[in-house]
Amino acid sequence: MTHSLAGRPETATQAKVLKYLRDEGPLSRVELADRLGVSRTTMASEVGRLTELGLAEPAGPAASRGGRRSTLVDLSAEVRFVGVAIGATATSVAVTDGRLKVLAQRYVELDVRQGPEHVLAEVLELTRKVLAEQGIERPAGVGVGVPGPVDFHGGVPVSPPIMPGWDGYPVRDAMAREFGCPVLLDNDVNAMALGEQHSGVAKSARDFLFVKIGTGIGCGIVVDGQLYRGVDGCAGDVGHIRIEEFGPTCACGNTGCLEAFFGGAALARDALAAARSGRSPALAALVEQKGELTAADVAAAVAQGDPYAVQLIRDGGHRVGWVLASLVSFFNPGLIVIGGRVARLGHPLLAEIRGVVYRRSLPLATGNLPVVLSEMGDDAGVVGAAALISDVVYAAG
Amino acid sequence: MTHSLAGRPETATQAKVLKYLRDEGPLSRVELADRLGVSRTTMASEVGRLTELGLAEPAGPAASRGGRRSTLVDLSAEVRFVGVAIGATATSVAVTDGRLKVLAQRYVELDVRQGPEHVLAEVLELTRKVLAEQGIERPAGVGVGVPGPVDFHGGVPVSPPIMPGWDGYPVRDAMAREFGCPVLLDNDVNAMALGEQHSGVAKSARDFLFVKIGTGIGCGIVVDGQLYRGVDGCAGDVGHIRIEEFGPTCACGNTGCLEAFFGGAALARDALAAARSGRSPALAALVEQKGELTAADVAAAVAQGDPYAVQLIRDGGHRVGWVLASLVSFFNPGLIVIGGRVARLGHPLLAEIRGVVYRRSLPLATGNLPVVLSEMGDDAGVVGAAALISDVVYAAG
Numbered sequence: 161m162t163h164s165l166a167g168r169p170e171t172a173t174q175a176k177v178l179k180y181l182r183d184e185g186p187l188s189r190v191e192l193a194d195r196l197g198v199s200r201t202t203m204a205s206e207v208g209r210l211t212e213l214g215l216a217e218p219a220g221p222a223a224s225r226g227g228r229r230s231t232l233v234d235l236s237a238e239v240r241f242v243g244v245a246i247g248a249t250a251t252s253v254a255v256t257d258g259r260l261k262v263l264a265q266r267y268v269e270l271d272v273r274q275g276p277e278h279v280l281a282e283v284l285e286l287t288r289k290v291l292a293e294q295g296i297e298r299p300a301g302v303g304v305g306v307p308g309p310v311d312f313h314g315g316v317p318v319s320p321p322i323m324p325g326w327d328g329y330p331v332r333d334a335m336a337r338e339f340g341c342p343v344l345l346d347n348d349v350n351a352m353a354l355g356e357q358h359s360g361v362a363k364s365a366r367d368f369l370f371v372k373i374g375t376g377i378g379c380g381i382v383v384d385g386q387l388y389r390g391v392d393g394c395a396g397d398v399g400h401i402r403i404e405e406f407g408p409t410c411a412c413g414n415t416g417c418l419e420a421f422f423g424g425a426a427l428a429r430d431a432l433a434a435a436r437s438g439r440s441p442a443l444a445a446l447v448e449q450k451g452e453l454t455a456a457d458v459a460a461a462v463a464q465g466d467p468y469a470v471q472l473i474r475d476g477g478h479r480v481g482w483v484l485a486s487l488v489s490f491f492n493p494g495l496i497v498i499g500g501r502v503a504r505l506g507h508p509l510l511a512e513i514r515g516v517v518y519r520r521s522l523p524l525a526t527g528n529l530p531v532v533l534s535e536m537g538d539d540a541g542v543v544g545a546a547a548l549i550s551d552v553v554y555a556a557g
Numbered sequence: 558m559t560h561s562l563a564g565r566p567e568t569a570t571q572a573k574v575l576k577y578l579r580d581e582g583p584l585s586r587v588e589l590a591d592r593l594g595v596s597r598t599t600m601a602s603e604v605g606r607l608t609e610l611g612l613a614e615p616a617g618p619a620a621s622r623g624g625r626r627s628t629l630v631d632l633s634a635e636v637r638f639v640g641v642a643i644g645a646t647a648t649s650v651a652v653t654d655g656r657l658k659v660l661a662q663r664y665v666e667l668d669v670r671q672g673p674e675h676v677l678a679e680v681l682e683l684t685r686k687v688l689a690e691q692g693i694e695r696p697a698g699v700g701v702g703v704p705g706p707v708d709f710h711g712g713v714p715v716s717p718p719i720m721p722g723w724d725g726y727p728v729r730d731a732m733a734r735e736f737g738c739p740v741l742l743d744n745d746v747n748a749m750a751l752g753e754q755h756s757g758v759a760k761s762a763r764d765f766l767f768v769k770i771g772t773g774i775g776c777g778i779v780v781d782g783q784l785y786r787g788v789d790g791c792a793g794d795v796g797h798i799r800i801e802e803f804g805p806t807c808a809c810g811n812t813g814c815l816e817a818f819f820g821g822a823a824l825a826r827d828a829l830a831a832a833r834s835g836r837s838p839a840l841a842a843l844v845e846q847k848g849e850l851t852a853a854d855v856a857a858a859v860a861q862g863d864p865y866a867v868q869l870i871r872d873g874g875h876r877v878g879w880v881l882a883s884l885v886s887f888f889n890p891g892l893i894v895i896g897g898r899v900a901r902l903g904h905p906l907l908a909e910i911r912g913v914v915y916r917r918s919l920p921l922a923t924g925n926l927p928v929v930l931s932e933m934g935d936d937a938g939v940v941g942a943a944a945l946i947s948d949v950v951y952a953a954g
Contacts (some may be wrong), residue, residue: 309921318921367788379887383780390889391764394921401883402917414917486798486883490776492787520799520811524706524715524791 167213169556173198173206178215178554181235182259183358188222188230207233214238215258215554235259240294241550242302242339244283245348245541248272248322248375248424251279253287254542255294260358260550262539264290272307275325276334284338301342301553302335303545305351307376309394315345318394321411322376344548348372348541349396350387352534353380355544356497360536365495369487370534371398373480374500375424379487398487399423403479418483422476424455424502431458434468442466455502462508470508477509481516488521488529499534506533564610566953570595570603575612575951578632579656580755585619585627604630611635612655612951632656637691638947639699639736641680642745642938645669645719645772645821648676650684651939652691657755657947659936661687669704672722673731681735698739698950699732700942702748704773706791712742715790718808719773741945745769745938746793747784749931750777752941753894757933762892766884767931768795770877771897772821776884795884796820800876815880819873821852821899828855831865839863852899859905867905874906878913885918885926896931903930 169175176196180187187195193203210216210233219234235258245252249272254265266286272279283304291299308320315332317323336343353370356362362370362382370380377399381388389395399419400412407416408426420426431453435443442461447453461469484496496517498510514531521529534540566572573593577584584592590600607613607630616631632655642649646669651662663683669676688696705717712729714720733740750767753759759767759779767777774796778785786792796816797809804813805823817823828850832840839858844850858866881893893914895907911928918926931937 309919381887383785388780390922391891392889392921392924394919395887395889397886397889397919397922398883400919401886402879412919482799483883486795486880487887489794489798490778490792490884490887491785492789492792492794494788522706522791522794522797522809524789525787525794527789 167215169213169215169554170209171206172556173202174210174215175554175556177203177206177210177233178235178258179551181216181233182550182554185259186219186232186234188232190222190230192233211236239553240291240296240299241546241553242287242291242299243351243542243545243547243549244287244302244304245351245538245545246270246272246279246283246304246306247348247541248307251283251286252538252542253283253290254539254546255290255296255299256543256546258300258550260543260546262543264294265539265542266290267538272323272326276329276331280331280334284335287339299339299341301344301549302339303351303547303549304331304335304343304345305348305541305545305548306331306345307348307374307378309392309397310345310347312344312346312389312393315343317345318392342549342552344552346545346548347378347380347393347396349378349380350389351380351544351548352499352540353382353497353544354387354547355536355540355542356380356499356534357382357385357544358547359543360497360534360540361532362495362497367491367493368495368497369484369491369493370497370499370540371480371484371503372500373422373424373498373502377419377423377480377500381491398483401483401486403482418479421479422502427455427458427472427476427502428453430472431461431469434472440466440468443469455505459505462505473505473508474512476502477512478516480509481513482520484513484531485517485520488517488525492525493529496529496531497534498531499536499540503533564612566610566612566951567606568603569953570599571607571612572951572953574600574603574607574630575632576948578613578630579947579951582656583616583629583631585629587619587627589630608633636950637688637693637696638943638950639684639688639696640748640939640942640944640946641684641699641701642748642935642942643667643669643676643680643701643703644745644938645704648680648683649935649939650680650687651936651943652687652693652696653940653943655697655947657940657943659940661691662936662939663687664935669720669723673726673728677728677731681732684736696736696738698741698946699736700748700944700946701728701732701740701742702745702938702942703728703742704745704771704775706789706794707742707744709741709743709786709790712740714742739946739949741949743942743945744775744777744790744793746775746777747786748777748941748945749896749937750779750894750941751784751944752933752937752939753777753896753931754779754782754941755944756940757894757931757937758929759892759894764888764890765892765894766881766888766890767894767896767937768877768881768900769897770819770821770895770899774816774820774877774897778888795880798880798883800879815876818876819899824852824855824869824873824899825850827869828858828866831869837863837865840866852902856902859902870902870905871909873899874909875913877906878910879917881910881928882914882917885914885922889922890926893926893928894931895928896933896937900930 239258410420636655807817
């Protein structure tokens with residue numbers, strides 16, 4: 161089986177139909193007509209055109225609502241998106257169907273500091289392999305997330321602190337040339353926020369924050385259902401918010417940033433110090449065994465009841481909580497989702513964050529504010545990257 | 558001369574015409590047709606209808622662009638709005654024309670802590686006096702700003718820390734009953750942000766922050782040209798962002814809030830302590846003379862070169878700068894406008910704020926970020942309150 165690039169919707173109604181089908185699954189023509197406020201005749205002709213364009217297809221009769229049966233419409237089974245999540249130390253590539261359901265996914269350890277030529281060559285090879293296994297000739301579009309600020313309109317990273325060599329590199333255009341399809345580049349945290357909005361705990365939220373705690377710490381901001389990127393595209397850079405005037409030096413060159421206290425590297429540094437100083441027997445045993453420590457090892461030490469490891473998480477959660485309390489006072493979101501690899505420290509971390517947010521923010525702003533952990537794991541980034549490009553493919557041409 | 562309530566626009570095109578005329582002044586029918594992308598015939602008929610409704614009127618021939626001369630259209634000279642800015646210690650009332658130009662303004666010392674019945678009775682009396690002087694029977698609408706969180710849809714203050722007795726009081730409905738016209742209630746800082754957007758330094762900004770430093774400290778957030786209120790209507794509550802874990806107790810009950818360090822009351826407290834301890838001879842002389850001190854007295858002491866007064870402003874500016882640097886990292890705005898009475902400390906304060914913001918935020922976010930002082934003084938609040946209600950009056954009914 162081969163897949164090829166489908167057409168693009170021709171009208172705003174067609175574009176809206178595609179987005180409804182993507183976000184809600186198959187719908188009958190009658191339901192679509194009702195939701196869009198157009199006549200059934202108009203909807204029949206718009207759906208017919210989408211079928212001719214290879215974007216939608218009939219999916220059997222709809223459940224009867226009395227009267228004549230309507231036909232279900234689904235997205236074309238031919239449409240495939242690629243989501244690429246380039247992280248600081250690893251990259252995920254996924255192929256999704258038109259509804260952003262992950263069909264195949266590959267994960268590879270890859271240090272982003274090796275520079276764009278090397279990293280993108282690896283990403284291309286991996287993506288081509290996954291596409292070939294799925295029998296896909298050309299995807300409808302590719303979305304890419306990278307762990308740093310991005311000029312969204314230019315499709316290039318801009319002075320990314322943890323991505324040496326990537327500043328201004330034409331990632332989007334280079335990838336589009338290779339794949340022969342539309343490509344979009346965004347910050348990884350923005351992509352994760354879109355992933356949570358499409359398939360995660362933020363599914364019905366219109367105004368929410370997605371906070372990633374990984375090697376870096378960042379925040380995706382959704383306002384009225386849309387990603388807010390800021391005037392220079394670098395909104396959500398909360399990892400470099402100052403926690404203390406003096407403190408550890410950060411990769412950005414300042415001191416006392418949240419990330420320098422509790423990003424993945426900072427946590428590994430503190431865990432190693434605790435192991436070496438004898439304050440944490442559990443971490444000392446782990447470093448003895450593995451030679452190095454990561455956030456996952458701190459979680460393992462916590463699971464063994466190691467008091468100093470618990471203290472590390474509490475201190476970090478407290479600092480994240482301070483920053484989030486400020487953002488709640490400023491932004492009054494309807495939901496906060498915490499994700500990223502360090503966030504897998506789980507409920508002890510969440511409890512500490514919640515404690516500070518609920519104590520320090522205006523009661524009016526926290527009365528109905530859930531602060532929850534992501535349940536998407538590594539999927540948020542790739543699904544979100546696919547969501548990003550699906551918005552373009554499903555927009556009227 | 559008497560004025561009475563005009564009709565409401567009947568179509569989206571008519572509503573857009575009114576907003577263009579409000580924000581840009583008189584335009585020719587040809588210019589209006591071009592901007593809205595409708596035919597000249599359609600525009601002629603829409604403008605005719607607005608004239609019949611008493612909302613617009615011809616304003617002489619437009620400058621020739623070759624070919625037949627077009628007629629200028631202006632807002633009806635009959636339309637009058639009222640903007641009310643209720644502050645912690647004083648209230649301003651203004652009457653504006655349809656373009657939000659202030660025609661008359663009154664200012665009265667009035668302590669908001671006297672409660673809603675007393676304060677609103679004073680506001681009504683003052684407003685009726687100004688309307689009578691202007692020969693206005695009934696305004697087209699009244700906008701009201703108050704110094705606390707507001708349930709915008711319900712038209713009531715919600716647990717406002719510095720407004721005892723106002724929680725849940727039906728301010729909007731009580732005022733609407735008295736004036737017999739549409740009334741809207743909002744937070745004072747939101748109103749000031751709208752004032753800056755209409756007539757101030759934020760005129761062309763789409764994404765900006767307006768920071769008020771007065772008795773309270775708050776922030777108005779404009780996203781893509783629209784005020785962002787947050788899910789509970791309390792976005793922008795930056796005065797209660799934590800500066801230090803321990804610090805002076807704030808009116809909100811927490812310790813270490815920005816407002817507890819540098820709101821108007823905090824500054825007066827610190828100035829008085831400096832006067833009494835002998836650290837500031839200039840402030841000591843002022844308290845001797847007046848019996849009390851305000852932010853204006855600190856400005857006077859700075860003008861006399863009093864080192865401790867300068868230090869007070871520097872410390873406060875430094876703390877405001879820390880908070881703003883966090884918000885710049887998070888929100889990546891295109892402009893920050895500083896207003897409110899404490900902001901009249903002027904350039905020494907601004908210099909300190911800028912220093913911290915430019916040093917502590919991501920360089921990408923501050924490369925093109927102006928941080929400026931408001932030039933509207935007391936007008937921002939009343940013009941913004943009038944802008945708020947004009948949006949309703951000029952919306953299709």
